[in-house]
Amino acid sequence: MSVYVIALLMGVVAGLRAMTAPAAVSWAAHLGWLPLQGTPLAFLGYAATPWIITVLALLELVTDQLPSTPSRKVPVQFGTRIVVGALCGAALGTPSGVWIGGLVAGVVGALIGTLGGAKARAALAQSFGRDLPAALIEDVVAIGGAVLLVLSIAR
DSSP states (O other), X not given: OOHHHHHXXXXXXXXXXXXXXXXXXXXXXXXXXXXXXXXXXXXXXXXXXXXXXXXXXXXXXXXTTSTTOOOTTSXXXXXXXXHHHHHHHHHHHGGGTOHHHHHHHHXXXXXXXXXXXXXXXXXXXXXXXXXXXHHHHHHHHHHHHHHHHHHHHOO
């Protein structure tokens, strides 16, 4: 699969769950599947980084279920997803020397994931009559997608 497609799809994951994408990318870097050593993004592969980001991703999965959690489309949430999509896309493009293209693909994916994910979740929630099943389906799609994308780059 093309690095641009992988970066775009990881951006979609970032749009669905902001911390799931960097957790997956960080684990890939830590396990040596995504060689980032000697680059400005090498920190993603440091020993503690995947653990810290994974804890943040798990916290996000819990807080997403709370009624007080703001919409992913408010400026801070939206901006975070775009930045994270860009970071993940750049990281995925770096080993191939196309970090800028990866960054752009990650941003586009994050836009798609944020806006499309919100629309899809709203439609699912309406069909279920409540949000929780829709949110859990979105969790499975984000986590499953991130895992499949990381496995696709495993060397």
